Amino acid sequence: MSTTALHVRKDHLATTHLHTTEDGPLAAGQxxxxxxxxxxxxxxxxxxAFGEAMSYWQFFPTGEDGWGSIPVWGFGSVTQSLHPGVAVGERLYGYWPMASSVVLQPDRLSAERFTDAAAHRAGLxxxxxxxxxxxxDALYTAxxxxxxxxxxPLFITSWLIDDFLQDNAFFGAKTMLLSSASSKTAYxxxxxxxxxxxxxxxxxTSAPNRAFCESLGCYDRVLAYDELDGLAADTPxxxxxxxxxxxxxxxxxxRFTDLKYSASIGGTHVEQLAAGGAGKHTPGPRATLFFAPAQIxxxxxxxxxxxxxxxxxxAWHAFIAKVTKPEAPWLRAEHHDGAAAVEAAYAAVLAGKGDPRTGHILSLAKGKPTV
Structure with a gap:
């Protein structure tokens, strides 16, 4: 058997290649x-974009100098086990490389979860x-x-952002401005x-996504990026x-002379993120990166x-009930199976293209699991 992975150039995220390796034997406990x-x-x-600065490249090292594997979230099935506490066929949710398979070293097992104790992840x-x-899993439904x-993973970050703001009394403000309002973490x-x-x-948001954002019903108002003057400049x-x-x-x-706090969550404008962004010398409070694990x-x-x-x-179940409401769903999944489809989907997401109601589900595994 072999494993196929999508690798990206760390210094040029649009450059990718597929890398296939033969699967070696498992060690005891893997x-x-x-x-x-x-x-x-x-x-x-x-x-x-933050792969070097925040060690995301370290989770799934590729062994290829200059190339990285982007971590993703999804589901997997255990196909081989040399661990007495993990059975072949078990279904798992977690953090994966963009690949067809991965080897884990389960540790600290409970009925609900386990930790990958691989040495290279110990400090992450x-x-x-x-x-x-x-x-x-209390969050799982088939x-x-x-x-x-x-x-x-996005909603957990969203929930933590809201909690962080409440924990800090919203920094004395009543108005929250959310950029990229059509993005999943924002909404x-x-x-x-x-x-x-x-x-x-x-x-x-951008003008084309304005109607989508308004349709969600969770924004009191939606402004296009060139409409900041729709809010008074002295709004806290x-x-x-x-x-x-x-x-x-x-x-x-x-624009806003009484800006109480500026939180940087991530970014959909990857070309600016990768370059370190513009606007370093801006008036008002310094933009502070929000790191969800710290709030957890x-x-x-x-x-x-x-x-x-x-x-x-x-909170998750309340959110999902809203998102999946049959008469007005916020999101629909689009599947991309196979190497060529995965590469194409990655290019589209990297470019920021597509309908905000569409979510991309990818697979490099061939067919369905046989366990």
């Missing part, structure tokens, strides 16, 4: 997982090293795997913020930047793990 399907969103492009954020066992792959955040009494949620506000556009950040910081660590310490999980699961 399992091989077939990666059945994974989501590809602008969030994954952010991982690549623990939240990315956990694999959830679908049979006991009929929503596509939606889970697409939205689960997940807006969904949470809309439930906060007295908070105005303003979406900033917080900027939550999902776009990563230096030019937009500069415009927002310049803080809240887990304050609330305890079980309570953290209970709150997050409740």
């Amino acid at each position: 399992v091989r997982v077939r990666i059945d399907a994974f989501a590809l969103t602008s969030n994954n492009i952010t991982y690549a 954020p623990a939240v990315y090293n956990q694999y959830f066992r679908s049979a006991s 009929d929503t795997e596509d939606i889970q792959a697409l939205l689960r 997940g955040t807006a969904f949470q913020l809309a439930q906060r009494e007295g908070i105005e949620v303003v979406g900033l 506000c917080v900027y939550i930047d999902f776009a990563g556009s230096g030019a937009l950040r500069h415009a927002v910081h310049t 660590k803080k809240r887990t310490a304050e609330w305890g793990g079980p309570e953290f999980g209970r709150r997050m699961v409740a």
Whole structure:
């Protein structure tokens, strides 16, 4: 058997190639997982853009100098196991390379999850090293795997952004400005913020995506990027930047004289992210990168793990009920199977093209799992 992976140039994300290696024997305690399907969103492009700065390239080293494997979220099935606690056929949700299979070293097993104890991941954020066992996963439902792959990691970030803002009393502002308002992480955040009494949620988006954002019902108002003057310049506000556009950040910081806080989440404008962005010398507060694992660590310490999980699961189910409402779904999955289709889908997502209602589900595995 062999494993096929999509590798990208770390210094030029548009350059890709497929890399195939023969599968070697497992060591004691290891399992091989077939990666059945994974989501590809602008969030994954952010991982690549910050690959060096935030160690995302280290999760799945390629062994090829200058080339990286972008981490993605999705589902896999155990096809081989030399670990007594993990059975062949088990379904897992977690963090994968863009590949057809991967070898894990399960450790710290519970009924709900385990950790990959591979030595090269030991110093990386623990939240990315956990694999959830679908049979006991409180967020899992078999009929929503596509939606889970697409939205689960993004919504957890959205939920944590909302919690972080509330935890800081919204920095004394009542108006939240969200760029790239049509993106999944942005509208997940807006969904949470809309439930906060007295908070105005303003979406900033490109003109073609304005109607989509308005249709969601979680923004109090939606402005095109060239309509910042639709808000009074002295409005006390917080900027939550999902776009990563230096030019937009500069415009927002310049326009709003009472900007209380500027949060950088990631970015859909990868060409600016990869270059470090423009707008470094902007007026107002310094843009601060939001790092979700830090808020997870803080809240887990304050609330305890079980309570953290209970709150997050409740929020997730409420969000999914809204997103998948049959009469007006926010998202539909589009599948891309096979090497050529995966490469094409990656190029489209990297370029920021497509309908915001479409979510991309990819697979490099051949056929269905045989376990």
